[in-house]
């Protein structure tokens with residue numbers, strides 16, 4: 001009673017009194033999503049955003065494999081990002097279910113499911129909250145096969161986790177932890193750039209014989225939409241995509257950052273008549289050295305951009321390989337544009353991100369070196 | 370002696386010891402209880418599983434009935450009128466602040482918010498039973514505790530805006546409050562991480578006449594850190610109050626899917642902890658429970674587990690729409706019956722402490738105060754962008770100085786592409 005009365009009065013006052021103020025928070029998209037033209041999968045397509053295409057992949061996994069289980073925190077009602085919407089009703093709560101709130105439990109349980117031959121598709125609610133599960137993933141999942149000489153494995157394990165910036169996520173709803181996992185022999189790590197890619201990659205991961213981690217850029221769940229094949233299809237793990245061909249500079253990114261890079265390529269062309277080749281790495285572990293090095297040998301200049309901090313970021317690994325493989329081809333030092341070496345800050349997100357202007361400035365430096 | 374011979378001789382000595390021990394045991398009285406180091410207990414010769422059926426559920430301690438009448442006069446906390454008034458005013462001010470900040474998120478003015486509806490008494494009752502020197506580790510739904518301690522409306526609003534007067538420098542999402550002066554450790558989003566930390570603080574403060582209180586949800590209680598915290602608290606005799614706000618849900622997950630036992634309270638005795646389950650909607654019951662827990666914790670240097678039973682009347686957060694997983698009837702039931710502020714108001718009215726006129730005046734005052742803070746907070750600039758490089762370390766190390774300098778150079782060239790009008794210029 002107190003609540004509703006207070007509420008009504010307060011709301012009215014609020015609307016009356018603050019209409020005059022218009023210091024609306026900075027909520028800007030760092031990029032514009034353009035539908036994928038790279039992937040050519042035949043068959044019927046329908047418009048989906050990324051949470052819908054992931055839902056479609058999970059639906060197919062549950063339908064085609066009756067050992068498949070989908071679980072995690074709040075997964076039952078559809079998940080906080082709606083990726084599992086409707087699946088509990090369709091497949092029953094024995095196959096699609098909420099777990100208690102415990103990431104180490106989710107990961108350990110999932111490994112156990114996979115170790116006896118069932119398909120485990122686990123959701124960690126945010127990649128920022130995967131760290132309680134780090135031990136299970138890094139010391140257990142990744143090493144199951146190796147430590148038993150191949151006697152046991154948990155290859156039927158797939159862990160999905162939303163990652164990356166979303167405009168207002170701050171320290172604990174924005175992180176991109178791919179580099180921590182890239183340092184873990186035995187795991188596979190992929191990051192989709194949009195709905196079609198997410199569906200195909202997820203189905204590959206679910207059916208891959210090794211444990212996989214799918215980091216899903218959460219800004220794309222609703223923000224990216226395109227015509228997605230409705231049927232069953234897989235896209236390769238370990239292979240990069242060239243999204244735009246170019247001759248002067250190679251731009252390398254993954255996840256949402258590739259959409260920033262696509263814009264950078266356009267700006268570079270308009271402003272400086274520089275032709276950029278844009279590569280989506282897609283797969284962090286294993287990663288596609290061939291595609292990257294071939295491109296670098298052609299363009300002789302490289303920029304790598306990721307949201308995660310600079311130091312020890314996955315960009316560093318790519319830099320090391322490029323200098324080993326393409327040393328004599330390089331015309332300029334390899335550039336990295338990344339999040340800064342600070343925790344991910346709330347109101348400073350527009351300054352923290354490797355946005356198109358920071359990337360463009362780096363391109364200008366590369367060509368003028 | 371060869372190595373081989375030596376080990377054979379050690380082995381035979383061990384075997385001899387074995388016989389000696391068995392002999393000693395036989396000489397003990399057959400009435401002796403089991404001697405296993407793992408448990409001090411007795412023998413039984415009839416087989417049974419111990420389970421939920423073996424214990425009655427822990428009852429819920431209350432002081433008031435639904436209409437705010439004291440049920441057992443011995444349990445009335447006999448608080449001074451001013452204290453009761455402050456309790457009520459803080460509980461309802463919290464409502465007004467929640468409403469306005471929730472709405473402001475809806476209008477895109479702040480990025481996120483979490484309301485405290487339904488849990489006013491758990492927060493205020495426990496806060497009132499402690500002293501300012503006692504340290505608070507919160508989860509996030511404890512704004513009332515801070516309010517009780519003296520965090521101002523302006524401080525709440527400034528944090529939610531992340532403006533230049535936010536003590537947290539705009540680094541965290543809204544509602545991640547903290548205050549050194551008020552001994553309230555800054556909120557962190559990862560659940561349950563505060564729990565073992567609270568226990569460590571309590572250990573370090575042993576013997577200094579202070580306790581630590583740690584709030585956590587029914588969902589957070591499932592994390593590995595929750596187990597670590599309770600077990601450390603009990604084995605290391607820490608004067609810590611582990612305060613569970615059991616509000617029925619962890620986002621969409623109902624408690625039935627969170628635990629199989631008798632709530633969180635039942636775990637207390639299993640860890641060897643004094644435990645109490647309390648009506649979290651009864652501010653006096655929460656007050657008494659916390660007060661007595663503190664007295665015990667200080668006297669015995671031991672932890673207490675408190676489980677406050679309540680209901681999360683609001684959505685989990687502004688990112689949530691709870692109609693997707695619970696019925697409006699269920700919510701209505703809790704916002705009309707047993708609502709904590711109503712219960713206290715009935716009590717105050719029956720004592721002649723409060724009436725319609727006072728209520729009206731207070732509601733107006735509360736609204737005016739929140740709006741004033743809100744408007745003042747909204748127009749303040751955010752901190753200068755370079756503040757994002759501060760407080761990563763005590764001193765900015767060279768690699769970060771370089772990144773900051775690079776960014777400065779970039780900003781000089783590209784400033785028109787950044788929302789600098791909303792940020793401090795220097």
Ligand SMILES: Cc1ncc(C[n+]2csc(CCOP(=O)(O)OP(=O)(O)O)c2C)c(N)n1
Nearest residue numbers: 129510558559560586587588589618619620
């Ligand atoms: C380690 C971790 N996992 C998941 C989350 C996401 N999350 C935030 S709040 C929440 C539910 C918490 O429920 P509960 O502890 O019952 O507290 P309540 O919100 O009901 O007050 C979840 C799952 C998180 N913040 N941290």
